[in-house]
Amino acid sequence: MSVRSRQPSGPEIPESEEEVLPARGQRKQRTRDALIDAALQLMNEGRSFNSLGLREITRVAGVVPTSFYRHFRDTHELGLVLVEESALTLRRMLREARRAGAPVKDMIRRSVQVYAAFVLSNRLHFLFIAGERTGGSPVIRGAIRNEVDQFTAELTQDLRHLVIFPQLTPDSLQMICSLVVSTMLNAATDILDLPPGDVALPLEDNLVHQLRVIFLGAQLWRDE
Amino acid sequence: MSVRSRQPSGPEIPESEEEVLPARGQRKQRTRDALIDAALQLMNEGRSFNSLGLREITRVAGVVPTSFYRHFRDTHELGLVLVEESALTLRRMLREARRAGAPVKDMIRRSVQVYAAFVLSNRLHFLFIAGERTGGSPVIRGAIRNEVDQFTAELTQDLRHLVIFPQLTPDSLQMICSLVVSTMLNAATDILDLPPGDVALPLEDNLVHQLRVIFLGAQLWRDE
DNA sequence: TCGGTTAGTGGACGTATGTTCACCCACGAG
DNA sequence: CTCGTGGGTGAACATACGTCCACTAACCGA
Missing domain, CATH: 1.10.357.10 (Tetracycline Repressor, domain 2)
Known part of the structure; x- marks a missing residue:
């Protein structure tokens, strides 16, 4: 369901160089995207943004609540x-x-x-x-x-x-x-x-x- | 601040009979109005309705949380x-x-x-x-x-x-x-x-x- | 005057929340 | 190869929530 494909990365270079980014950054970006997706996903189910809770978002994103702080100060910043x-x-x-x-x-x-x-x-x-x-x-x-x-x-x-x-x-x-x-x-x-x-x-x-x-x-x- | 004056009561019969309603009903109506007012009041401070909590509303209305149920099944019904x-x-x-x-x-x-x-x-x-x-x-x-x-x-x-x-x-x-x-x-x-x-x-x-x-x-x- | 009705109270419950901390351990620069 | 950095973890906290229950006390018809 998560349709996020951040950085369409243009013409899809096949396999040569997956990404120039370090694997570390890739991983970080992925869960960050997962958090954003989770928020959007919840809104798609009829919720309004500022009724979303931090734990709720991380739950849908599939990470532990603490991880949220590695990416955003609070839900407001995510907004x-x-x-x-x-x-x-x-x-x-x-x-x-x-x-x-x-x-x-x-x-x-x-x-x-x-x-x-x-x-x-x-x-x-x-x-x-x-x-x-x-x-x-x-x-x-x-x-x-x-x-x-x-x-x-x-x-x-x-x-x-x-x-x-x-x-x-x-x-x-x-x-x-x-x-x-x-x-x-x-x-x-x-x-x-x-x-x-x-x-x-x-x-x-x-x-x-x-x-x-x-x-x-x-x-x-x-x-x- | 609470400007609620429910029931403009049409043609304003002056003073003869304050209200035909029993005092019991008057009181009930007053706290019911207080609850509605409280919700509006909170929204006036920048909150969106469905982020309001039942306890929050009753707190502003000046009643105990349980009283809420005497008037509405839940916040949704108040909405x-x-x-x-x-x-x-x-x-x-x-x-x-x-x-x-x-x-x-x-x-x-x-x-x-x-x-x-x-x-x-x-x-x-x-x-x-x-x-x-x-x-x-x-x-x-x-x-x-x-x-x-x-x-x-x-x-x-x-x-x-x-x-x-x-x-x-x-x-x-x-x-x-x-x-x-x-x-x-x-x-x-x-x-x-x-x-x-x-x-x-x-x-x-x-x-x-x-x-x-x-x-x-x-x-x-x-x-x- | 009595007694049922009922709006409002106070306490308690289970659960959810936001935030903290110490802890892992894979990555990547040296 | 080594070691510091940093994203993710798990447990714990104080606090807030919605809901239930037994209780009080005022009203009003009898």
Whole structure:
């Protein structure tokens, strides 16, 4: 179940040099990953992050409670690492979207399809972000807000270079992008709540429509 | 700090009969309210609901842990009561908005001002709704979703009677209303995160702009 | 006035928690 | 080959938790 394959290590050099890292560091990294995975795993079973206990996490990770301290000062610190890692997933999504380029035709629908698939195949990270963005401990919520804001800013830049809304000031574009992002994160919660195996199509349709409304409004927008 | 004044009791019969309830029931209601207040109070200090412990709640409420069971089976059940109560606050807001009627001029801005004030003066309930709407225990999240959906439906009806968007099908209007509601709940989180005494005006402006974009888009919307 | 009902109490239970410490022992630099 | 470093262990601690029980005392119908 633990799908963590940190460092995809690029093109999979077969056997030549397993890793340049010392075996010591490898082992450490593995249990560290096990701890992070355990936390995500527990959240995947309906728990919220800051109700997780240290012992609970180590139990799922298959190590003794004391080992936890070799990696994190407390669960809180693990949470911040989780924010960082999830933010990386967000950025990876943006990067892939950039590489795919802007589909000229039916752009919103295609983007939503890609997004829904991405959310499902990165379920744990989106579960964390969407779940702790509101409600969790204040400092973790703040950290997530920072990352989401940064993500929004990058998206804004991208949209600016695509000159879809040439009449919008940077501020207005940002305001609209943040509306788009929060709408999409909101939809992520719904997508993740689906019983697995169920089809996300009605939700996708709804998201497509909502984004279309926003983009329609954006085209008409004039700063007073 | 405990602002609970349960049962506004409708038209406020002045002094004739303090309450028809037996003193026994009054007392019970008072500690029940104290428990609910305690939970909200703890959340107001940055905790998320399902990290609250039974003993913790009773401690703040000023009763012994065992007393809790006289009112709720467990903390979970208290949570569901909290959902109900918060939903009541939402409905109260809608009712007041209805009574105020639709301001013909600058309607969005006025509504946002009223909304922001309402969020601040019902801080605890909005904190609960906005915080547990995503992330909390699945069954509480489900209950909140139901209430928010119902709220959205009522808002949709209201907007329909105002015939602002006569060209929209009921489904489309609902889709747009749910976008409006989630945008406003999202803003509630931001408003509540402000350090107290700080002015919410920039946030209000942002929310006004986002809603304007949505309404602009809604006017252009045509079902294909 | 009496007596049943019941909200709230106080103590005790088993279990879980976070954190500490001394202890292993495999790794890897010298 | 040797030895220090450091990730993982196991036992122990004080404390907190949820839940149970017998008990008190106030209320209210009889």
